[in-house]
Amino acid sequence: MATGKHSPVPELTHGDVREADGDRLIAVADLPPSGVTEVRTAQLGVLAVGLADGRPFAVSNVCRHQFAKLGRGQVRDGCLECPWHRARYDVQSGAMVRGPQGRIFGFGPYSKTVQTAANAAFRLKTHPVAVRDGAIVLTS
Numbered sequence: 001m002a003t004g005k006h007s008p009v010p011e012l013t014h015g016d017v018r019e020a021d022g023d024r025l026i027a028v029a030d031l032p033p034s035g036v037t038e039v040r041t042a043q044l045g046v047l048a049v050g051l052a053d054g055r056p057f058a059v060s061n062v063c064r065h066q067f068a069k070l071g072r073g074q075v076r077d078g079c080l081e082c083p084w085h086r087a088r089y090d091v092q093s094g095a096m097v098r099g100p101q102g103r104i105f106g107f108g109p110y111s112k113t114v115q116t117a118a119n120a121a122f123r124l125k126t127h128p129v130a131v132r133d134g135a136i137v138l139t140s
């Protein structure tokens with residue numbers, strides 16, 4: 001399928017996954033304005049890495065709703081927000097703190113059920129990180 005500059009079909013990927021250098025995930029200065037990005041690591045695969053309320057985080061990159069890439073979302077109100085239906089996650093605990101939103105997926109009972117299921121069995125995996133020498137690094 002043709003995509004790109006002259007296609008009415010939007011690009012499905014942006015090809016902007018950063019490469020970690022060992023435990024060094026990304027320089028804080030290189031984070032995009034969204035506050036989060038995708039970083040490929042040798043040991044943990046691709047993580048969503050960023051800063052929320054000034055604290056670094058590294059979590060699994062896949063939304064528990066319909067598998068959007070969370071590293072392509074944004075940090076809002078101290079939470080990681082999914083780019084597709086705006087579910088929000090606490091990046092320290094991995095809990096979904098708000099279910100999917102929107103005309104279809106924001107239906108109250110549906111949204112709450114997704115949130116409850118995600119928190120019962122599918123919290124985001126969180127990885128310990130710190131800021132050292134201006135970069136977010138894995139600490140274990």
Ligand code: FES
Pocket residue numbers: 063064065066067068082083084085086087099100101
């Ligand atoms: S895929 Fe993340 S909220 Fe729907």
